[in-house]
Amino acid sequence: MSTTHEPQGLLGMKPEEIAAVFAELGQPAFRAKQLVEWVFAKRAASLEEMTNLPKATREALATRFVTRTMSIAKVTGSRDTTRKFLLKLRDGRYVETVLIPANPALYGGASDRRTLCVSSQVGCAYDCKFCASGLAGFTRNLTAAEIVEQIVQVEAYAGERVDNLVFMGMGEPLANFSNVTKAIEILNAEWGIGIGARHMTVSTSGLAPQIKKLADFPLQIRLAISLHGATDEVRDQIMPVNRKHNLAELFEALDYWNQKRKQFLTFEFILIANVNDSLPQAQALAKRARSANAKVNLIPYNTVDGLDWVRPSEASQDAFLAVLTNAGVTATLRREKGHDIAAACGQLRLKQETELGIIESPIPAKRITIGGGAG
Numbered sequence: 001m002s003t004t005h006e007p008q009g010l011l012g013m014k015p016e017e018i019a020a021v022f023a024e025l026g027q028p029a030f031r032a033k034q035l036v037e038w039v040f041a042k043r044a045a046s047l048e049e050m051t052n053l054p055k056a057t058r059e060a061l062a063t064r065f066v067t068r069t070m071s072i073a074k075v076t077g078s079r080d081t082t083r084k085f086l087l088k089l090r091d092g093r094y095v096e097t098v099l100i101p102a103n104p105a106l107y108g109g110a111s112d113r114r115t116l117c118v119s120s121q122v123g124c125a126y127d128c129k130f131c132a133s134g135l136a137g138f139t140r141n142l143t144a145a146e147i148v149e150q151i152v153q154v155e156a157y158a159g160e161r162v163d164n165l166v167f168m169g170m171g172e173p174l175a176n177f178s179n180v181t182k183a184i185e186i187l188n189a190e191w192g193i194g195i196g197a198r199h200m201t202v203s204t205s206g207l208a209p210q211i212k213k214l215a216d217f218p219l220q221i222r223l224a225i226s227l228h229g230a231t232d233e234v235r236d237q238i239m240p241v242n243r244k245h246n247l248a249e250l251f252e253a254l255d256y257w258n259q260k261r262k263q264f265l266t267f268e269f270i271l272i273a274n275v276n277d278s279l280p281q282a283q284a285l286a287k288r289a290r291s292a293n294a295k296v297n298l299i300p301y302n303t304v305d306g307l308d309w310v311r312p313s314e315a316s317q318d319a320f321l322a323v324l325t326n327a328g329v330t331a332t333l334r335r336e337k338g339h340d341i342a343a344a345c346g347q348l349r350l351k352q353e354t355e356l357g358i359i360e361s362p363i364p365a366k367r368i369t370i371g372g373g374a375g
């Protein structure tokens with residue numbers, strides 16, 4: 001066994017893991033408890049602040065732990081609007097996280113809550129054709145500490161608590177399963193951040209095997225599916241993941257989820273003109289939503305630089321919604337630009353990295369040709 005260790009982010013560690021390192025370092029167990037309190041309850045940003053730990057202990061700990069793994073590089077927006085935080089990681093990479101204020105006019109169950117939209121990866125490998133996050137490809141998974149710290153950084157900056165979390169930022173959370181579920185446990189724990197499991201939503205592009213695995217995860221978190229196509233023909237065009245896990249496989253996993261879980265699923269459905277906004281698509285979506293007992297969140301496509309998709313007219317958005325409601329499906333349609341959670345989060349992109357020359361500017365390949373009246 002090697003004697004040198006990469007220092008671990010304390011915000012991503014459970015008390016028993018911290019205790020194990022203390023035992024290794026020959027430090028008494030009660031000190032590990034004190035450390036956990038400093039990290040989570042008191043949110044200490046440095047070991048120096050932990051004044052009831054002897055200096056020698058703090059020095060020993062510094063060889064194994066770091067309290068922070070990122071810094072806020074830039075904040076855009078204001079207290080009353082969505083605020084985007086650009087966070088710089090220890091390896092010089094960046095991720096974004098978005099704080100959406102409490103506002104009764106907003107999205108579904110998040111109405112009177114301050115919601116934070118967190119990232120789970122640097123970049124994304126799934127290449128959804130409408131999404132800004134994947135334009136520069138995939139770099140790496142975030143650690144559990146880096147996921148938890150997004151909340152801690154934002155709360156410290158904003159001076160307010162976040163009470164709702166959505167994993168709708170950059171990345172595919174279910175492709176980073178172990179770090180995301182560990183982060184959720186820490187975020188939920190009494191000794192940790194203390195956010196109720198029902199106030200956390202994992203959003204996935206449809207990784208069927210991992211959906212089943214998540215159904216067996218004990219915490220009662222919510223699940224949102226980025227559906228965006230109600231037939232394989234349409235979904236194949238805009239979400240390459242569908243060629244790996246098609247709708248039959250996805251819905252089989254959702255059946256499994258529903259057997260294990262009481263909470264409603266949410267389907268996210270971005271409306272894109274002439275791609276997935278036809279009335280037959282709406283009918284197919286209604287059928288699927290009923291079969292999976294899902295609510296539908298319609299999101300008019302938000303323009304992404306470099307992508308030439310078009311948002312449908314308000315009349316066709318309304319017609320699409322009417323098909324769902326008439327079929328007895330609970331559906332919402334939000335038009336306020338950039339205010340919808342999924343839309344605000346879906347536009348995260350590492351502009352900063354391209355500006356700084358850390359990664360090459362993503363030149364979007366010619367996107368697919370839009371066939372008339374798809375679906």
Ligand code: SAH
Pocket residue numbers: 130131132167168169170171172173203204205206224225226268270299300301302303304342343344345346347
């Ligand atoms: N990979 C996960 C988590 C990212 S979620 C997932 O796919 O669910 C990001 C949300 O924003 C998704 O619902 C996504 O479909 C949506 N989104 C992405 N690009 C968008 C755009 N241009 N306009 C509106 N919503 C968008």
